[in-house]
Amino acid sequence: MEFEPVIGLEVHAQLLTKSKIFCSCSTKYGAAPNSNTCPVCLGLPGALPVLNREAVAMAVKASLALGCRLNLKSIFARKNYFYPDLPKGYQISQYDCPVAEDGEVELELSGLENGISKFKKFRINRLHLEDDAGKSIHVPGGDTRVNLNRTGVPLAEIVTEADFRSSNEAYAFLSYLRRVLLYLEVCDGNMDEGSLRCDANISVRPLGDSTFGTKTEIKNLNSFRFLRKALDYEIERQIGAVRKGKRIEQETRLWDEASQTTMTMRSKEEAHDYRYFPEPDLLPVVIPEEWLDELRNEIPELPEARKQRFIAQFGLDKESALLLTQSRAFADYFEEAVSHCRRPVAISNWMSGDLTRDLKRDNLDIRECPVSPENLAELVKLVDKGTISGKIAKDVFSKMFESGDEPGQIVSREGLKQISSADQLTEIVTAVLEANSDKVTAYRNGKLGLIGFFVGQVMRETKGQANPKLVNQLLGERLGSE
Numbered sequence: 001m002e003f004e005p006v007i008g009l010e011v012h013a014q015l016l017t018k019s020k021i022f023c024s025c026s027t028k029y030g031a032a033p034n035s036n037t038c039p040v041c042l043g044l045p046g047a048l049p050v051l052n053r054e055a056v057a058m059a060v061k062a063s064l065a066l067g068c069r070l071n072l073k074s075i076f077a078r079k080n081y082f083y084p085d086l087p088k089g090y091q092i093s094q095y096d097c098p099v100a101e102d103g104e105v106e107l108e109l110s111g112l113e114n115g116i117s118k119f120k121k122f123r124i125n126r127l128h129l130e131d132d133a134g135k136s137i138h139v140p141g142g143d144t145r146v147n148l149n150r151t152g153v154p155l156a157e158i159v160t161e162a163d164f165r166s167s168n169e170a171y172a173f174l175s176y177l178r179r180v181l182l183y184l185e186v187c188d189g190n191m192d193e194g195s196l197r198c199d200a201n202i203s204v205r206p207l208g209d210s211t212f213g214t215k216t217e218i219k220n221l222n223s224f225r226f227l228r229k230a231l232d233y234e235i236e237r238q239i240g241a242v243r244k245g246k247r248i249e250q251e252t253r254l255w256d257e258a259s260q261t262t263m264t265m266r267s268k269e270e271a272h273d274y275r276y277f278p279e280p281d282l283l284p285v286v287i288p289e290e291w292l293d294e295l296r297n298e299i300p301e302l303p304e305a306r307k308q309r310f311i312a313q314f315g316l317d318k319e320s321a322l323l324l325t326q327s328r329a330f331a332d333y334f335e336e337a338v339s340h341c342r343r344p345v346a347i348s349n350w351m352s353g354d355l356t357r358d359l360k361r362d363n364l365d366i367r368e369c370p371v372s373p374e375n376l377a378e379l380v381k382l383v384d385k386g387t388i389s390g391k392i393a394k395d396v397f398s399k400m401f402e403s404g405d406e407p408g409q410i411v412s413r414e415g416l417k418q419i420s421s422a423d424q425l426t427e428i429v430t431a432v433l434e435a436n437s438d439k440v441t442a443y444r445n446g447k448l449g450l451i452g453f454f455v456g457q458v459m460r461e462t463k464g465q466a467n468p469k470l471v472n473q474l475l476g477e478r479l480g481s482e
């Protein structure tokens, strides 16, 4: 019997506001422990929350971008549980009436099945606002310390329907969601620092069945790699158990990177009863129509649409278009470079190759790239005109990245112009052939592969500056004659 997995995701995205959701404390990551706190986020008696308008704006934009229906009036609720990193004893969240519901995104799942891409829609159940808890730090020796800097940082929780039928689909959705949030500039998408966190619900059922099996929840999927590995492991575990006639227990499991397995964290019996009730200290969130229009106008072209446009407008392949649209700034850089030199494929190759490599090496964002889009376009033009060879262009690029200088300046300063003078090259070709007369004889006796050796020698003599086409032509003439 064949089985299929049924997967749903719950994603927590930290919203990029300057201050917390219900107080004016800074949200800056990495501050001294417990320095970004005040009576409100410390949960001191009598302190009252005040809603951050910017957090609502960001949640609304994310909702619109995910095709959700907005609730123009939403309500905060208290979710009660006790944990050392939650000083209030409850989380302020939304229950009955979230910011938005019933969303849908359509994604191109390229190459998942025999390299053929297909489009699939994934539904979003809801998006709601809530405040984050603090962080417990377990130190060696058994102590646990609590850092409350994160307490009260705004979160958008995005809950999908159980529409994913493989780890690949869940992966594709999460990476799309991350790109959307980056495009909207409402979340930095940094999974290492916990600003994007993902849990998954998963069950398996016989292929063709429409009922759901018993699901487990997996927590701690704090990287894309973990998500894929944990889901694949859990799918196999559940199918194996069902095949042996075992029952799947409804429980919460944790991905354990060390053992590469999921492990029981708590069973259903230990599950929380949150006793939600309306938050009495906050008014309902009401979004006036004019504000909604304003926010709608601030939504940029979204990544999937931009990717499809890049393919159609610039003749790029899917992989390149996907890479270029990974962030809005990256895609903007590309379009600006193309506006200076209409060679989209060449520019895309530079961006996915040398440029990405150097940005990663120096830990820079594209917005901090020392090579301007205009200068990259200029470099492509220099190669096209034959002023420099493709090989020299790579060195020039490295120097542009180091200094931020224009490519033309670097080429003339360092004398890197391509040697396209037949006279000058003939001299070098002659010298190379004379110095290697044994190989010339071997070549003429049929070892034609030696042509590569001769070209290499000429390139070495000219430090890579010889025009390769001309070198080949001159070598051909000389080796063919005599």
Ligand SMILES: [Zn+2]
Pocket: 020, 023, 024, 025, 036, 037, 038, 039, 040, 041, 042, 152
């Ligand atoms: Zn505070």
